Amino acid sequence: MNKHLRKYCGPLLALLLTFPLPVAPQSPPVNEIILGASRITVQITPGHLALPRSAVMQWIRRCAEAVSRYYGHFPTNRATIRVMPTSGSGFGFATTDSEGDRGVIVIPLGENTTQRQLDNDWVLTHEMVHLAFPLVYPRDRWLVEGMATYIEPLARMKAGYIGRERIWQDLVKGLPQGLPAAGDRGLNNTQDWGRIYWGGALYCLMADLEIRRMTANKKGLQDALQEIDSTDSDITSDVEVIDAIRIGDGAICSDCHFLEKLYEKMKDNPVKPDLDKLWKDLGVKSTNGKVTFDESAPLAATRRAIERMPAANAD
Ligand SMILES: [Zn+2]
Numbered sequence: 001m002n003k004h005l006r007k008y009c010g011p012l013l014a015l016l017l018t019f020p021l022p023v024a025p026q027s028p029p030v031n032e033i034i035l036g037a038s039r040i041t042v043q044i045t046p047g048h049l050a051l052p053r054s055a056v057m058q059w060i061r062r063c064a065e066a067v068s069r070y071y072g073h074f075p076t077n078r079a080t081i082r083v084m085p086t087s088g089s090g091f092g093f094a095t096t097d098s099e100g101d102r103g104v105i106v107i108p109l110g111e112n113t114t115q116r117q118l119d120n121d122w123v124l125t126h127e128m129v130h131l132a133f134p135l136v137y138p139r140d141r142w143l144v145e146g147m148a149t150y151i152e153p154l155a156r157m158k159a160g161y162i163g164r165e166r167i168w169q170d171l172v173k174g175l176p177q178g179l180p181a182a183g184d185r186g187l188n189n190t191q192d193w194g195r196i197y198w199g200g201a202l203y204c205l206m207a208d209l210e211i212r213r214m215t216a217n218k219k220g221l222q223d224a225l226q227e228i229d230s231t232d233s234d235i236t237s238d239v240e241v242i243d244a245i246r247i248g249d250g251a252i253c254s255d256c257h258f259l260e261k262l263y264e265k266m267k268d269n270p271v272k273p274d275l276d277k278l279w280k281d282l283g284v285k286s287t288n289g290k291v292t293f294d295e296s297a298p299l300a301a302t303r304r305a306i307e308r309m310p311a312a313n314a315d
Helices: 003-018 053-071 115-120 123-130 138-158 164-178 193-214 221-230 241-250 258-268 275-282 300-307
Strands: 030-035 038-044 078-086 095-099 102-110 284-287 290-293
Touching: 030 053, 038 053, 053 078, 053 115, 053 123, 053 138, 053 221, 095 123, 102 123, 123 138, 138 164, 138 193, 138 221, 138 258, 138 300, 164 193, 164 275, 164 284, 164 290, 164 300, 193 221, 193 258, 193 300, 221 241, 241 258, 275 284, 275 300
Parallel strands: 038 078, 078 102
Antiparallel strands: 030 038, 095 102, 284 290
């Protein structure tokens, strides 16, 4: 039983015993996307969309392909993407959860959304990244939000949807929001939006850099996360966070604990790296929101390694 059901099955059961099951007014039309061994069911709930259904299907396929490239395959064998037409344009607050052996993403989509907005969307890719890690307790939310924040642009870049400048530009702009303020007691003890999303992304970047330093750029965070997902420790599993982290560490080497040590450190302590020095070392120069690269910087090779795909997953 997953953590959400542990939390909600009591009240839900009481409700079912009290009231008859509601009858769905209309079954949503169903379409399916097959990617490798994964079947992704697409449901568009009743409502108006200016874009044709084919454009919505193509958008979902593009996002699924980007995430599949990062992980080597789509994160879950079964998934449902439930698109809910709403007023306006663009994307509403999306959620990801599991129902049995199925990952379920619910994403509101404005009826006047344009093709351009679909092409530039990051929300659905972010949600699909959530499928690749177990459900976590609220205190560990920073870990999964950080992973999605860090991986989403990398996955889209590796699929050719955005340039590498965008990745570093976003990190330079976003990561300062993830730094601890005075009195901070670590990522497990914060409710701050910036700390949760960008503090979690900072964990991922620091873990990636450490793994690459220790393996001379032969391995990176991607190898660890692929291993976690490949052992079926995805959102449909009941694997505990620390066990998933250890699976990831095991993909790097048998007796190293990069992810675990950094997790233990950052969850209860305010970790505040010198980001200006980090950008300088990586050869990332930001001027008026635009980034350029210094290929002679000490960690320029590490930056390029983060941008590359592992050979096994390259097209
Ligand atoms: Zn998220």
